[in-house]
Amino acid sequence: MTFSDAHVWAIIAALAAGTYLIRFSFLGLIGDRPLPGWLLRLLRYTPVAVMPGLVAPLILWPQATGGVPDPARLAAAIATLGVGLVTKNVLAAIGAGAGTLGVLLWLG
Amino acid sequence: MPSSTPVIPPAIPPRRAFLRGAQGGAPFVLVIVPFGLLFGVVGTEAGLNLAQVMGFTVLVIAGAAQFTALQLMVDNAPTVIVLATALAVNLRMAMYSAALVPYLGAAPLWQRALAAYGLVDQSYAVSALEFERNTALSVPARFAFFMGSFLAVAPFWYAATLAGALVGTAIPDGFGLDFAIPITFLALVAPALRTLPHVMSALVSTVLALALAGLPYGTGLLVAAAAAMVTGAATEALLERRQ
Numbered sequence: 050m051t052f053s054d055a056h057v058w059a060i061i062a063a064l065a066a067g068t069y070l071i072r073f074s075f076l077g078l079i080g081d082r083p084l085p086g087w088l089l090r091l092l093r094y095t096p097v098a099v100m101p102g103l104v105a106p107l108i109l110w111p112q113a114t115g116g117v118p119d120p121a122r123l124a125a126a127i128a129t130l131g132v133g134l135v136t137k138n139v140l141a142a143i144g145a146g147a148g149t150l151g152v153l154l155w156l157g
Numbered sequence: 158m159p160s161s162t163p164v165i166p167p168a169i170p171p172r173r174a175f176l177r178g179a180q181g182g183a184p185f186v187l188v189i190v191p192f193g194l195l196f197g198v199v200g201t202e203a204g205l206n207l208a209q210v211m212g213f214t215v216l217v218i219a220g221a222a223q224f225t226a227l228q229l230m231v232d233n234a235p236t237v238i239v240l241a242t243a244l245a246v247n248l249r250m251a252m253y254s255a256a257l258v259p260y261l262g263a264a265p266l267w268q269r270a271l272a273a274y275g276l277v278d279q280s281y282a283v284s285a286l287e288f289e290r291n292t293a294l295s296v297p298a299r300f301a302f303f304m305g306s307f308l309a310v311a312p313f314w315y316a317a318t319l320a321g322a323l324v325g326t327a328i329p330d331g332f333g334l335d336f337a338i339p340i341t342f343l344a345l346v347a348p349a350l351r352t353l354p355h356v357m358s359a360l361v362s363t364v365l366a367l368a369l370a371g372l373p374y375g376t377g378l379l380v381a382a383a384a385a386m387v388t389g390a391a392t393e394a395l396l397e398r399r400q
Contacts, residue, residue: 050203050204050230050231050233051233052230052233054206054209056236057205057209057230058209058212059236060226060230060236060239060240061209061212061213061216061217062216063236063240064213064216064217064222064226064240064243064244065212065216065217067240067244067247068217068218068219068222068244068247068250069273069274071244071247071248071250071251071254072250072251072253072254072273072274072276073254073269073270073273074251074254074255075251075254075255075257075258076254076257076258076261076262076269076272076273076276077266077269077270077273084255087390087394089252089255090389090390090393090394091386091387091389091390092248092249092251092252093249093252093389093390093393094354094355094358094385094386094388094389094390095245095246095247095248095249095382095386096221096246096249096345096346096349097346097349097350097355097358097359097362097385097389098358098359098361098362098381098382098383098385098386098388098389099225099242099245099246099362099378099382099385100221100225100246100342100345100346100362101342101346101359101360101362101363101366101385102362102363102365102366102378102381102382102385103225103228103242103342103366103378104338104339104342104343105362105363105366105367106366106367106370107228107336107338107339108339108343109367110370111335111336112335113335113336122336122339125336125340126339126340126343129340129343129344129347130343130346130347132347133343133344133346133347133348134347134348134350136348137347137348137351138348139188139344139345139348140187140188140191140344142340142343142344142347142348143191143340143341143344146336146340146343146344147337147340150336150340
């Protein structure tokens with residue numbers, strides 16, 4: 050990371066203010082007015098629309114291996130996703146992924 | 158009061174409501190502690206100092222957005238992209254905010270301002286369920302319940318992050334820590350893939366983000382996320398029309 054201290058604080062402040070405004074939005078400012086259905090529909094998909102795209106390149110081309118696909122990290126990603134899909138349990142999925150990566154890195 | 162709803166608990170005073178909210182939030186401590194630890198460790202490893210790590214956790218208080226911002230900062234993405242992407246992750250909270258208006262909209266402004274700070278995934282999930290079920294709750298009792306559910310979790314979030322930041326520098330390289338964020342996000346997304354629209358949205362996000370990875374400044378991710386949101390919403394609308 051090449052950000053200066055002041056720069057990092059500026060990002061924290063802007064993110065804090067923006068996040069607070071999002072949380073305060075309807076509760077504080079807009080009040081009890083009905084929202085258009087299409088807007089609620091779009092908002093429903095924000096986490097699932099952002100997170101997969103953020104991690105996909107990190108999984109396929111990890112920086113730790115200079116951007117070359119790495120069997121240990123791919124296996125860890127598959128284990129995380131698989132356990133998460135089956136159990137619907139976030140912590141179990143993290144445990145499966147971290148465990149797989151730990152064992153494979155230790156072996157390799 | 159609808160009499161068809163089974164077992165409506167009687168109206169309760171705010172103090173009791175606060176305790177019940179805290180009871181509802183308490184189980185989430187088990188989820189929040191590992192996340193806080195992880196953010197403390199990863200943030201410190203990425204080069205943030207202790208105050209900055211805690212600044213994220215106390216002021217932003219949104220785990221997924223914090224991890225998103227951190228990852229993009231590690232990649233030296235431009236500030237605008239860091240902010241836009243991390244805030245996009247938090248847009249779901251606008252939905253939470255809207256969903257609570259029927260229940261807390263009549264509370265005084267200072268209470269709504271406080272509740273907005275405490276509007277996290279956990280407090281929303283617990284409170285929305287309770288408000289829907291327990292129609293006898295007064296507005297002050299609802300506010301107390303909400304704050305109880307938040308305050309049962311928040312101190313653990315702060316403390317876990319602090320603990321993670323303090324031990325973070327002691328963790329050696331080659332531990333695979335670079336992969337902590339991908340694993341965390343995959344673990345968050347997998348249980349959310351419960352309907353076809355969610356799966357379609359995640360697929361479009363993945364494919365487009367990979368295809369557009371060459372675009373400068375992480376703009377590919379923003380395009381992918383926007384397209385994925387529209388895909389999810391459109392698929393949902395289509396399925397509804399078919400029924």
